[in-house]
Amino acid sequence: MTTIANYISGKNNKNEKVLSVFLTSGFPDKNNFVELALRALEAGADMLEIGFPFSDPLADGPIIQHSSQIALENGINITKTFNFIKEIRSRTDKPLILMGYANPVLSYGIEKFAENAKSLGVNGVIIPDIPIEEYENFYNHLFDEVNTILLVTPTTSNDRIKLIDEKSSGFIYCVSVSGTTGITNQDKITSIEFVKRTRSIVKKNKMLVGFGISSVKDAQSFAPYCDGIIVGSAVIKSLMNDSSDYVKTLDLIKKLKQALV
Amino acid sequence: MSNKYNSPDVNGHFGKFGGKYVPETLITPLKELEETYFQLTKEKNFQDELNKLNKEYTGRPTPLTFADGLTKYFDKAKIYLKREDLCHTGAHKINNALGQILLAKKLGKTRIIAETGAGQHGVATATVCAKFGLKCFVYMGEVDIERQSLNVFRMKLLGAEVIPVSSGSRTLKDAANEAIRDWVTNVKDTHYIIGSVVGPHPYPMIVRDFQSVIGKETKEQIQIAEERLPDYIVACVGGGSNAIGIFYSFINTKVKLIGVEAAGYGINTNKHCATLTLGREGIFQGMKTYLLQNDEGQVSEVHSISAGLDYPGVGPEHSLFKDEVIADYYSVTDDEAIRATELLSKAEGIIPALESAHAVAYLNYLMPNTKKDEIVIVNISGRGDKDLNTIKDKLGY
Secondary structure: OOOHHHHHHHHHHOOOOEEEEEEEOOOOOHHHHHHHHHHHHHHOOOEEEEEOOOOOOOOOOHHHHHHHHHHHHOOOOHHHHHHHHHHHHOOOOOOEEEEOOHHHHHHHOHHHHHHHHHHHOOOEEEOOOOOHHHHHHHOOHHHHHOEEOEEEOOOOOHHHHHHHHHHOOOOEEEEOOOOOOOOOOOOHHHHHHHHHHHHHHOOOOOEEEEOOOOOHHHHHHHHHHOOEEEEOHHHHHHHHOOOOOOHHHHHHHHHHHHOOO | OHHHOOOOOOOOEEOOEEEEEOOHHHHHHHHHHHHHHHHHHHOHHHHHHHHHHHHHHHOOOOOEEEOHHHHHHHOOOEEEEEEHHHOHHHEOHHHHHHHHHHHHHHOOOOEEEEEEOOOHHHHHHHHHHHHHOOEEEEEEEHHHHHHOHHHHHHHHHOOOEEEEEOOOOOOHHHHHHHHHHHHHHHOOOEEEOOOOOOOOOOHHHHHHHHHOHHHHHHHHHHHHHHOOOOOEEEEEOOOOHHHHHHHHHHOOOOOEEEEEEEEEOOOOOOOOOOHHHHOEEEEEOEEEEEEOEOOOOOEOOOOOOOHHHOOOOOOHHHHHHHHOOOOEEEEEEHHHHHHHHHHHHHHHOOOEOHHHHHHHHHHHHHHHHOOOOOEEEEEEOEEOHHHHHHHHHHHOO
16 A cells, blocks of 8 residues: 555656545544545545544644544444545545544553554554653554655744654644644734744655645645645634535535645 | 652653544644644743733732631641632633633644533633634533533623533543534634543643642741641542642642542442542543543543532643652542532532532541641632532532
8 A cells, every 4th residue: 555655755746746635534434534534535535534532632722623533423433434535445545544642542452452453554644632741652663564654834843743744654744833722813924934933854754744735726826845744623623614515615625725736 | 769759751651641642634733732832931022921811910929818616627737728729710720811812822823622510610711712712612421511500601701602411421531522622623723622621642741731820829938837748639530730830849749739529419329420540550531540430441431519610530740640659539429529519618608619529528538637737738729609509409408
């Protein structure tokens, strides 16, 4: 199977930036989630980040908090999320990434999590409350074949970006603004300056930009300075108000991808 | 082990607990905080200023009161009370708030945020912000705003803005989540004054150090009064700052340290906060620690009549103390805490905070096993004025 980095390179070589779409596992409807995921990929998503829910999502703003809450009420957990992954994996070769907080993974069993992720064809994991300080305490050799994607933020020093680049695999998740997911009041110029600075330091990995990217215009303004973009809250927000068979949401994904080609 | 006790290590770990389980955005500010803290605590000026504030503003040292009536009531060991209820603002929370506001000033921060449960930490933070002229925003769960309405008004009167939190169980943990999200967003100009020995390193260490004045004074005072150390020290544990504060000077001694958690409706129900009694290892709000959670690692909705103990986690150092048996942890119910409030009020003329009443309630279990020549110290971490509505409803007179 193609690793995440190879996949991104492949797209970049065709003068495309990748679009990574975040979906909360089992949201909005657990019965249609696999369909939603596959249609998101068809509409233009190059890869999916599937978030398994946690009761106390510290890095998330109100929109993803809300979707996590609904997912929990829908009975979604890591086991059910792996079941979704299994079905999605049987119908796509595109990269699939799991995203979520450390405690549900700890509770599920870190080794069991890594083994299942590997065997079901999960390509990477993003756990935002595991910074490099706790990396060795959490990830083990079982993650050798599942990429561990780390984040850099505007408060990350240049030296630290280098360390994170060393440890991270798959890509670097560049958070364009200090804040929680879905933040809208960002200073675009400062964000772009930061993304440029990070791009010049990151050597080993591809770099995707996320947080605060909600429109085609946002995607266009960041695209020149990275290898791809990540859209989460904007998609979740659209799904909340999308009663019509996800048409609006799929259209948003399609337009975002078109802006990156 | 206790002779060499030197936690946390350089990475903020208390054994396997503690650490910095936070989003990347907070790592640099936490490092700055740690560096500034170590730099400041070496400066004599800082210590002098804090000592002066503790003395002239808070009213330290707080007394160690011999509890004549309570001692007669149990007719066993002698009971002393450490009187943190006599601190300015009515609880031990001011010890930490004063220390941290000096840190915030050194860091050049202009905006202060805090979380609060019972409102005592919110009031303490609002107080120091008023005194030092910094803007203050306090996150508080809607449930707590309702049951601690007097403290909400006090914060407003002191010039703070109280921000209601409607997520989750609408209590202390949700207020802390929102405060952390605020900090992630406004980290440039904002210092987060955490109210207990919880959260990511260096907070559990910093808050412990600022609260350890309680135990230092207690040690001196009991030696003057009795020319020896006590046999037992009892304190309530929510996050655990008053307990660590009074325990810390005694961890290299033979004194038995007892933490009392909130059993709510009872530990056989699912409405309690007995984290160390019934929780298991988890990662929550920046720390690895004992945590009340379900089988899937979702944090439990907990309950205590005492807003200050109504928290599913606990300070990571307490988790280490439990595993290493440096302290023992028990729990008492809401009803036991209410009866203890009544007992202390009538026997000593001291109305304790409902949090502190949990420590008093544990005397019912401890005292029968003590001897007359032994000494027990109970930390009265705060006064009960804020709880009068709740107590009145329960007692019905």
